[in-house]
Amino acid sequence: NSNQPGELPQLYRDTEPPLLIVSNTFQRLEAELSKDAHADYEQAQHSSRITYDNIQKMSAIFDSINRNTMIIFAMLVVLMLGIKLLFMRELQHRLLILANYSAQVAREQFTKEPPFLVNDSTGKLAQALHTMAMEIQTTKKIVQTLTEGLESKVTERTAELQMANEKIMALN
Numbered sequence: 001n002s003n004q005p006g007e008l009p010q011l012y013r014d015t016e017p018p019l020l021i022v023s024n025t026f027q028r029l030e031a032e033l034s035k036d037a038h039a040d041y042e043q044a045q046h047s048s049r050i051t052y053d054n055i056q057k058m059s060a061i062f063d064s065i066n067r068n069t070m071i072i073f074a075m076l077v078v079l080m081l082g083i084k085l086l087f088m089r090e091l092q093h094r095l096l097i098l099a100n101y102s103a104q105v106a107r108e109q110f111t112k113e114p115p116f117l118v119n120d121s122t123g124k125l126a127q128a129l130h131t132m133a134m135e136i137q138t139t140k141k142i143v144q145t146l147t148e149g150l151e152s153k154v155t156e157r158t159a160e161l162q163m164a165n166e167k168i169m170a171l172n
Contacts, residue, residue: 091122094116094118094122094126095122097115097116097126098115098122098125098126098129100115101114101115101126101129101130101133102129105129105132105133105136108140110133110134110136110137111130111133113130114126114127114129114130115129115130
């Protein structure tokens, strides 16, 4: 209810300073929030860059670990194949020695010791083969002794029979 043109009514004039204060306060708050939001945005962007860089570094580390793991695995496979080859050659060598030893036993060339002494299946086989060879040698000596004794008994009996035959012929 103002009488002068351009003048605010009394009700608005009384409320004008508090509204200006509230408006100014909102503007200041908006400016501060905007500044804080911008700072938070910048900090988030910086953190995102750091996180991205860390992810890239971790990815490179994992790639390196994977590559090293594959290299180690390949080396282990090669090592296992090499060890297998060495064991196969050693086994082949021992079996060849056992075959030669068996041939010597077949030719009656007995030895005092087994071809090798190791504590595995080839060593047990070598020991068993040697034990068998020693038993064959012992049996052969016994048979030879018995044969020699038998030959002397046959000769002795033959002489006795011949004398008995001569006596019978003399009596006839």
